Amino acid sequence: MKNKSLISIHDITRDDxxxxxxxxxxxxxxxxxxxxxxxxxxxxFFEPSxxxxxxxxxxxxxxxxxxxxxxxxxxxxxxxxxxLKDTILTVSNYSDLIIMRHPNEGSARxxxxxxPVPIINAGDGANQHxxxxxxxxxxxxxxxxKLDNLHVxxxxxxxxxxxxxxxxxxLTNYNTTFHLVSPVELKxxxxxxxxxxxxxxxYFQYTExxxxxxxVDILYMTRIQQERFSDPLEYERVKNVYILKNNMLDxxxxxxxxxxxxxxxxxxxxxxxxxxxxxxxQQAKNGVYVRQALLSIILDVKPATK
Amino acid sequence: MAKxxxxxxLKVSAIENGTVIDHIPPQSVFQVINILRLDxxxxxxxxxxxxxxxxxxxxxxxKISNKYFESEEINKIALVAPTATLIVIKDYTVVYxxxxxxPNHINKIxxxxxxNCITNWENIPTKFTVLDRDDxxxxxxxxxxxxxxxxxxxx
Numbered sequence: 001m002k003n004k005s006l007i008s009i010h011d012i013t014r015d016d017x018x019x020x021x022x023x024x025x026x027x028x029x030x031x032x033x034x035x036x037x038x039x040x041x042x043x044x045f046f047e048p049s050x051x052x053x054x055x056x057x058x059x060x061x062x063x064x065x066x067x068x069x070x071x072x073x074x075x076x077x078x079x080x081x082x083x084l085k086d087t088i089l090t091v092s093n094y095s096d097l098i099i100m101r102h103p104n105e106g107s108a109r110x111x112x113x114x115x116p117v118p119i120i121n122a123g124d125g126a127n128q129h130x131x132x133x134x135x136x137x138x139x140x141x142x143x144x145x146k147l148d149n150l151h152v153x154x155x156x157x158x159x160x161x162x163x164x165x166x167x168x169x170x171l172t173n174y175n176t177t178f179h180l181v182s183p184v185e186l187k188x189x190x191x192x193x194x195x196x197x198x199x200x201x202x203y204f205q206y207t208e209x210x211x212x213x214x215x216v217d218i219l220y221m222t223r224i225q226q227e228r229f230s231d232p233l234e235y236e237r238v239k240n241v242y243i244l245k246n247n248m249l250d251x252x253x254x255x256x257x258x259x260x261x262x263x264x265x266x267x268x269x270x271x272x273x274x275x276x277x278x279x280x281x282q283q284a285k286n287g288v289y290v291r292q293a294l295l296s297i298i299l300d301v302k303p304a305t306k
Numbered sequence: 307m308a309k310x311x312x313x314x315x316l317k318v319s320a321i322e323n324g325t326v327i328d329h330i331p332p333q334s335v336f337q338v339i340n341i342l343r344l345d346x347x348x349x350x351x352x353x354x355x356x357x358x359x360x361x362x363x364x365x366x367x368x369k370i371s372n373k374y375f376e377s378e379e380i381n382k383i384a385l386v387a388p389t390a391t392l393i394v395i396k397d398y399t400v401v402y403x404x405x406x407x408x409p410n411h412i413n414k415i416x417x418x419x420x421x422n423c424i425t426n427w428e429n430i431p432t433k434f435t436v437l438d439r440d441d442x443x444x445x446x447x448x449x450x451x452x453x454x455x456x457x458x459x460x461x
Binding site: 008010083084085102103104105106107109110124125126127128191 | 418420422423424425427428429430446447448449450451452
């Protein structure tokens with residue numbers, strides 16, 4: 001992966017996952033080290049995503065890199081009608097690596113074809129957001145001490161959730177049993193289920209989450225958005241079914257952890273936050289270590305050995 | 307018999323050197339012209355359609371004098387004319403004849419079905435990998451979405 005772009009989880013092999021996660025573990029132990037002092041990293045956010053941008057900028061800053069870029073296409077020359085190619089070629093003159101977020105699917109792959117410096121995809125429309133997937137895997141491995149043979153439940157919008165699709169695909173490398181909880185209208189697309197079938201793994205589909213919680217090691221919650229429903233009445237009917245409350249975790253396995261890509265709205269009630277099973281804020285923190293690992297691999301700079 | 311042969315020749319005259327594309331489904335003739343960008347070449351071209359065909363009922367034929375195609379290029383027409391036959395003529399003699407085959411990669415000629423794909427927003431040529439030749443689908447290199455045969459739109 002040295003000097004290469006990271007665009008899609010389809011570019012990542014199981015060996016790559018191990019390398020990245022192992023290295024992220026090292027950065028978690030020692031996140032502040034000035035190994036990227038002489039590097040400039042660009043963050044090009046053609047659409048705003050404060051959380052993702054801050055995580056990347058924090059990762060780069062702790063390693064001593066300088067950051068240039070824009071946070072919103074409205075404040076850049078994109079607004080003047082500059083093509084994506086021109087923006088990328090220009091910024092590649094000013095930086096060693098480009099982290100980009102863009103509203104159009106495929107934009108990151110295209111950028112990686114024209115850019116002389118590596119690109120990290122921080123989200124291209126509804127398509128890919130590989131660093132989210134990696135931080136999810138890291139969080140699962142860290143809390144369960146392994147990735148193999150786990151029972152993982154996904155709850156909420158499984159149809160449009162890009163995060164869910166990527167993580168399901170990544171987990172098919174690890175003999176996972178999938179528990180898919182969603183309203184009928186928001187079921188996991190058959191194209192994603194195909195990845196599970198291709199590996200002959202088990203999956204179960206539910207419309208309610210009660211029966212699932214005691215079965216699983218990871219409960220991955222997602223937000224259900226009203227605009228995803230063709231029928232507003234259907235939304236009203238299901239919107240309270242997929243809310244996790246603290247007492248629902250009473251019969252859970254002790255090792256269960258609740259993950260959520262954030263932002264949360266109301267799908268996890270606040271009384272869950274103090275439950276030791278709640279892991280979503282640490283999950284976000286893990287994103288910094290995973291991104292540090294990626295910067296170090298791609299820029300080919302090894303972390304300091306203690 | 308001789309009379310019939312003669313009548314055939316009057317319909318479409320033979321070429322000395324060049325390429326003949328035979329057995330094109332009549333409704334695809336103009337798409338084939340587009341895909342091969344024949345409107346841009348200066349060679350002598352004969353186009354005919356709705357000829358009788360023993361095999362397919364009716365067919366279209368295109369004859370291009372003094373032009374030969376790379377197989378990757380000619381195979382693109384298999385997307386719209388899977389029955390087409392490629393015939394290479396040298397000195398009035400058939401030196402090569404084969405049915406077109408769908409290539410592994412399709413670039414520039416089909417639009418991606420995903421309206422949010424970057425290729426539909428900026429001036430970027432499309433790129434696809436061909437999947438499932440039986441139930442033809444194209445996988446977009448950029449947005450990773452699938453475009454099915456019934457949704458093909460040609461650029």
